[in-house]
Amino acid sequence: MNGSPSHNYRTRLQSSDPAIHDALVGEEKRQQAGIELIPSENYTYPEVLELLGSVFTNKYSEGYPGKRYYGGQKYTDFIEILACERAKKLFRGEHANVQPLSGSAMNQAVYLGLLKPGDTILAMELSHGGHLTHGAPVSHMGTIFNFVRYKSLPDGTLDYHAIAQLAEKHKPQMVLCGYSSYPRDLDYAAFRQIADSVGALAMADISHYGGLVAGNAMANPMDFGFDVITTTTHKSLRGPRGGLIVSKLKHAKAIDKSVFPGLQGGPHMNAVAAIATTLLKAQQPAFKEHCQQVLANAQALAEQFHKHAVTLVTGGTENHLLVINTIVSFDINGHDAQELLDQVGITTNKQVIPDDPLSPARPSGIRIGTPAATTRGMLEPDMMKIADWITDTLNNPNDANHLETISRQVNQFCAQFDVPGL
Numbered sequence: 523m524n525g526s527p528s529h530n531y532r533t534r535l536q537s538s539d540p541a542i543h544d545a546l547v548g549e550e551k552r553q554q555a556g557i558e559l560i561p562s563e564n565y566t567y568p569e570v571l572e573l574l575g576s577v578f579t580n581k582y583s584e585g586y587p588g589k590r591y592y593g594g595q596k597y598t599d600f601i602e603i604l605a606c607e608r609a610k611k612l613f614r615g616e617h618a619n620v621q622p623l624s625g626s627a628m629n630q631a632v633y634l635g636l637l638k639p640g641d642t643i644l645a646m647e648l649s650h651g652g653h654l655t656h657g658a659p660v661s662h663m664g665t666i667f668n669f670v671r672y673k674s675l676p677d678g679t680l681d682y683h684a685i686a687q688l689a690e691k692h693k694p695q696m697v698l699c700g701y702s703s704y705p706r707d708l709d710y711a712a713f714r715q716i717a718d719s720v721g722a723l724a725m726a727d728i729s730h731y732g733g734l735v736a737g738n739a740m741a742n743p744m745d746f747g748f749d750v751i752t753t754t755t756h757k758s759l760r761g762p763r764g765g766l767i768v769s770k771l772k773h774a775k776a777i778d779k780s781v782f783p784g785l786q787g788g789p790h791m792n793a794v795a796a797i798a799t800t801l802l803k804a805q806q807p808a809f810k811e812h813c814q815q816v817l818a819n820a821q822a823l824a825e826q827f828h829k830h831a832v833t834l835v836t837g838g839t840e841n842h843l844l845v846i847n848t849i850v851s852f853d854i855n856g857h858d859a860q861e862l863l864d865q866v867g868i869t870t871n872k873q874v875i876p877d878d879p880l881s882p883a884r885p886s887g888i889r890i891g892t893p894a895a896t897t898r899g900m901l902e903p904d905m906m907k908i909a910d911w912i913t914d915t916l917n918n919p920n921d922a923n924h925l926e927t928i929s930r931q932v933n934q935f936c937a938q939f940d941v942p943g944l
């Protein structure tokens with residue numbers, strides 16, 4: 523490492539801001555020593571880390587390639603055009619915008635670009651797996667637009683007939699599907715048909731499983747004639763933090779204007795460069811194999827939890843994530859389960875379950891997922907061990923010695939797996 527750019531930057535940071543340097547080192551150790559199971563997190567590529575810390579961060583590029591408001595855009599135009607071309611190819615769309623600074627900004631840009639304030643959007647209820655930006659009353663989108671929410675059935679499936687009836691009753695301008703905590707796949711043909719039946723636009727927010735769609739491991743809504751899909755770039759896709767929008771050509775102008783100047787100023791060109799590289803990686807056969815392993819690992823986790831009689835919301839998973847009802851399984855709320863698992867080096871997040879009787883701060887479950895663990899090279903037998911540790915931890919919340927033993931085992935186990943970029 524001595525003499526390498528990263529060594530030099532570490533030495534500089536250590537002397538100029540030791541507090542932040544030490545926090546960085548601490549976070550690196552934490553990421554190495556524990557098992558990351560938050561389904562929206564991942565370990566990005568070393569190339570992405572390099573680009574995020576590159577001189578592209580210095581550049582302002584308001585506007586779009588060929589139509590910028592500042593000079594000096596030879597290379598920024600090049601990377602943005604390439605990122606958009608790669609996004610269109612990968613997601614089979616006619617238009618792409620890679621400027622959204624985050625998932626929330628990207629969804630807001632679509633609603634505000636394609637709809638009018640007060641328009642009706644049919645979307646999934648938050649506690650059933652939808653996202654805050656899908657019209658949760660606490661989000662600004664929930665006050666600007668009239669969201670009508672559908673729910674899943676007790677077995678976790680969606681009643682498409684009931685959703686069609688809601689559409690017939692409320693005549694939405696947009697039908698939105700996609701989720702952040704729903705462990706099942708979706709019937710995009712049914713959603714498209716429901717949208718068509720009332721003349722609505724069809725939008726899918728595939729943020730959680732955008733990588734799995736890119737890797738052909740899950741269905742692509744664009745293949746079912748959707749108007750627009752949105753995805754964050756840092757979850758299963760493994761890229762930098764950000765958002766991208768892929769749409770039909772007829773929506774290109776409205777979406778672009780909505781992102782800039784509607785919602786944002788200068789895009790983060792270091793992230794745009796990193797998105798371009800991420801999308802190239804996602805075209806490779808190795809990424810497709812990785813996506814299959816993400817799904818296989820989720821199945822292995824679910825099977826092992828079934829052996830331990832742990833209750834999973836919807837009974838299992840068809841994607842990369844699982845939701846455990848910790849109240850029914852262990853008589854522990856999701857907040858306390860998350861804290862206990864943190865103690866043994868397993869990172870999860872507390873999660874509301876459908877129509878949760880408890881509060882979001884101390885809900886009835888936790889959410890876990892396999893993208894990050896799979897990126898580190900963990901396979902099905904490793905998932906079985908992880909399910910055993912989670913079950914053992916939550917069955918023994920007050921046994922400090924036992925938790926200490928599990929923590930040591932987790933730590934030793936993690937030492938076998940490199941963290942990309944470290």
Ligand code: DSN
Nearest residue numbers: 561562625653702703
């Ligand atoms: N925070 C993301 C997730 O965990 O699903 C969505 O905003």
